[in-house]
Structures are given as C-alpha cells and as structure tokens.
Amino acid sequence: MTKHMFPMNALRSGEFYESDLFLDRKFLLRQGHRVTPALLIKLKKLGAKELGTRLESLAERMRKRLLVLTQEVRGQLANMRDSLLDEFGVKELLPHDLQEKAISVSAACFADAADGRLDDFGNLWQMAEEIAEVVRYSGGEVLKPLDVPEPEVYYSHHSVNVAAMMVGVMSDISDSVGRIQVAMGCLMHDLGTSQVPKEILFRKGPVSEKEFGIIKEHIDFGKRLLMECGEIHENVKGMVIGHHEKFNGTGYPDGLSGADIPYLSRWFSCCDVYDALTTSRAHQERIAPPIALELIGQCVGSQFDPDCAKGLVERLGVYPVGSYLLLKDERIALVTKNYPLKAYDRPEVGIIDMSSGKPVPKEKVRLNSKDDVVDTLDI
Ligand SMILES: [Fe+2]
Numbered sequence: 001m002t003k004h005m006f007p008m009n010a011l012r013s014g015e016f017y018e019s020d021l022f023l024d025r026k027f028l029l030r031q032g033h034r035v036t037p038a039l040l041i042k043l044k045k046l047g048a049k050e051l052g053t054r055l056e057s058l059a060e061r062m063r064k065r066l067l068v069l070t071q072e073v074r075g076q077l078a079n080m081r082d083s084l085l086d087e088f089g090v091k092e093l094l095p096h097d098l099q100e101k102a103i104s105v106s107a108a109c110f111a112d113a114a115d116g117r118l119d120d121f122g123n124l125w126q127m128a129e130e131i132a133e134v135v136r137y138s139g140g141e142v143l144k145p146l147d148v149p150e151p152e153v154y155y156s157h158h159s160v161n162v163a164a165m166m167v168g169v170m171s172d173i174s175d176s177v178g179r180i181q182v183a184m185g186c187l188m189h190d191l192g193t194s195q196v197p198k199e200i201l202f203r204k205g206p207v208s209e210k211e212f213g214i215i216k217e218h219i220d221f222g223k224r225l226l227m228e229c230g231e232i233h234e235n236v237k238g239m240v241i242g243h244h245e246k247f248n249g250t251g252y253p254d255g256l257s258g259a260d261i262p263y264l265s266r267w268f269s270c271c272d273v274y275d276a277l278t279t280s281r282a283h284q285e286r287i288a289p290p291i292a293l294e295l296i297g298q299c300v301g302s303q304f305d306p307d308c309a310k311g312l313v314e315r316l317g318v319y320p321v322g323s324y325l326l327l328k329d330e331r332i333a334l335v336t337k338n339y340p341l342k343a344y345d346r347p348e349v350g351i352i353d354m355s356s357g358k359p360v361p362k363e364k365v366r367l368n369s370k371d372d373v374v375d376t377l378d379i
Pocket residue numbers: 189190218243244
C-alpha cells in the first residue's frame with residue numbers, strides 16, 4: 001500500500017478527512033473521524049513531524065495548505081504577538097508594573113511559606129486589593145503572561161495570572177468586596193505547593209502515583225497556612241481548599257460534587273486550568289487559547305461545572321483576544337476584541353499583512369459570521 005506523506009502541522013482540529021491517517025506506519029485516525037484537540041496535543045508531545053495517507057490528493061492538499069504558513073512565519077507571529085497587539089491598540093488586562101510587583105510579592109510569600117515563616121499576609125492582601133481595583137475586562141483587554149525565568153517561580157506567575165483572569169471574567173458577577181476575595185483566593189490557592197519537594201513538583205515527564213499523592217498534599221499545606229491567617233472569609237477558604245474538586249466528584253481532597261463544591265471554586269477550576277494550559281511551563285508547551293477552551297469543553301460535566309465553563313467561553317470568547325486565526329479568504333488575523341455574552345463567536349480581528357515576509361498590522365475588521373474563521377492557529 002502506497003503512503004503519501006504530508007507535514008503534521010497541516011492537521012486541523014475539528015476536521016474530518018476522506019482517508020485514514022498514519023504515523024510511523026501505525027494507524028492514527030480512521031477516515032471520517034474528527035481530529036480532536038487531544039489528538040493534536042498527543043502528536044505534539046510525540047514530536048510527530050509527518051503523517052501518511054493512502055490518498056495522494058489529500059497529501060497534496062495538506063502540503064499546499066501549509067504554503068500560507070511556514071514554520072518561519074509561525075515563529076515570527078509568536079514572537080510579535082505582544083507588539084502586534086500594542087499596534088492594534090489592545091489594552092493590558094493587568095498593567096505591566098502591577099504584574100511585576102504582584103509576582104515579586106507572591107514569590108516572596110512562596111519563599112516564606114517554604115521556610116515555614118509565613119505569618120503575615122498583609123502584602124498579599126494589598127496586592128489582592130490593587131488587582132481588584134485595577135482589573136476591568138470588557139472584552140478588549142489581554143493578559144500578557146510574563147516569561148517564567150525558572151521553574152521555581154512558575155507558581156507565583158500562575159497565581160497572579162489567574163487572579164487577573166478571575167477578577168476580569170467575573171467583573172459582572174462580583175461586587176468590590178467579592179473581587180478582593182476572589183483575587184486573594186487566587187493568590188493563595190497554590191501556596192501549599194511551597195511544601196512539596198521541588199524535584200517532584202517540577203519534574204519533566206510523568207510522576208508516579210506515590211508522587212502524585214505528595215503533590216495532592218498541597219491542599220492540606222494550604223489549609224494549614226490559612227489557619228495562620230486568622231479570620232479569613234469562606235470565599236477565600238473555598239478556593240484554596242476546593243480548587244481540585246471535580247464536578248462529578250472524582251477530585252480531591254474531599255471528592256465533593258456539583259453544587260457541594262463552593263461556587264467560586266467551580267469558576268476558579270476553569271480559570272486555573274485555562275491558565276495552566278495557555279502558559280509555557282517547565283514540562284509543557286503553551287496551547288493556543290481557543291484549543292484550551294475546547295479541551296475544557298470536553299471535560300464539562302466531569303471536571304467542570306457546565307455553567308461556569310460556558311460562562312468562561314461567553315466572556316473570553318470562542319477565540320480569546322491574542323488568538324491567531326486563519327480566515328476563509330486565507331488571510332491571517334489576530335483577535336483584538338470580543339463581545340462578551342453577545343457575539344462571542346464573532347470577534348473583532350486585526351488583519352496581518354504578510355506580503356513583505358514579516359507580520360505587519362493592517363486594518364481591523366469585525367467578523368460577521370462564525371464561518372469567516374476557517375481555523376485556529378496553534379501559535
Ligand atoms: Fe493546586
């Protein structure tokens with residue numbers, strides 16, 4: 001049987017093909033079956049470069065598809081995302097100065113907690129207040145995660161990212177006191193990881209069952225830190241203790257399910273996973289936001305509360321700000337604004353002109369139909 005090869009990058013989530021696909025002579029995807037985000041992630045992890053098909057015309061079509069988007073162009077688009085967003089006038093969800101300050105306060109708290117010296121949460125409360133005061137999300141702002149210089153500071157970056165994200169997407173739900181509690185719960189939720197041995201926490205590759213048991217203990221450590229806090233609101237406690245509970249009751253530490261999981265925790269677990277998937281970290285490459293939302297969508301009802309997961313998509317948009325899209329006229333576009341709760345599948349986009357060989361911002365247009373988008377680019 002003849003195999004015709006084509007580059008793995010041409011594979012698109014959500015599509016069906018008229019011929020079986022193969023990887024290294026092994027069967028990969030049956031004809032007519034949908035390509036899922038999980039399959040793309042698996043192939044990325046395996047480092048797959050080329051796939052095979054029995055159909056020459058399919059291989060030819062897939063190769064042509066990539067002509068519009070070579071690896072070099074992908075690299076340029078990735079490197080220039082932030083400057084293109086600036087040029088299209090997209091505002092930051094969390095101002096850079098506050099982001100840096102909050103990360104350094106958070107990193108200091110993680111270091112103190114690791115040494116068992118955490119008895120003053122004053123600085124963290126102040127950061128929670130500032131984030132709650134400043135962050136406003138109307139659909140046109142973007143969170144620009146800072147580079148994580150070393151694995152040890154991943155959790156302080158993650159805690160601040162998720163605080164801005166939660167305060168932003170819950171703007172229409174929480175009042176001002178609630179916003180501070182939300183921010184504080186986010187900043188505190190993973191403080192217990194400071195007590196987990198670093199060689200387990202930052203291991204590249206899979207951890208054993210025993211090691212996973214040790215990682216799970218970060219909830220207990222977090223609980224103990226909360227006790228040192230004295231009086232603390234139930235909302236904050238709920239987020240620290242309940243953020244790994246799953247909607248179907250298979251999470252930890254208590255195996256709570258449905259509405260027994262605190263309301264903010266159900267929201268939080270969507271934002272927590274979204275940030276973890278869309279940020280580069282020690283053992284994982286970043287996944288494009290629309291694909292991360294699709295992955296969350298696949299776990300609705302099992303891991304996530306359907307209303308909260310839907311609420312997240314309705315606010316961030318099917319294509320969150322900063323996502324790259326391929327439009328049906330083969331132009332590349334960068335999402336610059338979403339319309340929360342309304343046309344959340346028809347964003348405003350900035351067209352990228354590639355005629356000079358490097359990305360140059362062109363005009364902004366509002367998409368009229370969700371069919372204007374052919375694909376999400378995993379960049
Ligand atoms: Fe956690």
